[in-house]
Amino acid sequence: MFKRWRRRRILERHSIPDEQWSAVVTAVPALARLSHEQLARLRTLTLLFLHEKHFEAARGMALDEAKCLRIAAMACLPILELGLDAYRLFKSVVVHPDEFVVRDRSYEDDDGVVHVGDDVLSGEAHEQGPVVLAWSEVEESGRGEGFNVVVHEFVHKLDMLGGEADGIPPLHGGMRVPEWVAAFDTGYENLCDQLERGEEPWLDPYAAEDPAEFFAVCAEMFFDVPQRFRAEYPDIYDQLKRYFKQDPA
Known part of the structure; x- marks a missing residue:
């Protein structure tokens, strides 16, 4: 009840400027192919996402409204028909300027041998934490070339609704x-x-x-x-x- 009231208040008081929205849709062919009705609903969903999720800049990332909007719009594409509650298990999106290093990560190979090393990542979804993205990879996403780090990591979050991905x-x-x-x-x-x-x-x-x-x-x-x-x-x-x-x- 309170959530519905809060979302209604957000939509009454805030909006995404037409110029900013058009720029995002133009830059991302995966969005541009949506119908007018779908785009209108995606715009609403994106606005709510921007108000309900916390964006954090990492490693000197210059994070502005336009960058947050682009990430939010692509993040909302998979949940266009599922609703924002599909992302209920996390609150934050962390953005690095470039690919980032995760140190001392362990994994087990097919033979059961455990290895420890560093990973260079373009994105990561933590099971009980934030989605982490590299802005340099976000810029290359959704161009109709079969790559979208935003969709990739947020789909992991949908997978995690049932527990471990x-x-x-x-x-x-x-x-x-x-x-x-x-x-x-x-x-x-x-x-x-x-x-x-x-x-x-x-x-x-x-x-x-x-x-x-x-x-x-x-x-x-x-x-x-x-x-x-x-x-x-x-x-x-x-x-x-x-x-x-x-x-x-």
């Missing part, structure tokens, strides 16, 4: 987990097989990291190059269409 977010009524798993497992295994054979796959090889990354990379493709993605992965496209309740192709 595993590539299976909580599905809507009418969707069946076995169908989702069948589509994604087949695509994931085929990608891994291609890489083992030394082939150069169409999908970003990073998607073979684990099922959670495969889901996030597929979501990038779904929104950024939807027609090609539908042709390459029709079963996964169908599952994502039902999950996001959007059909960008």
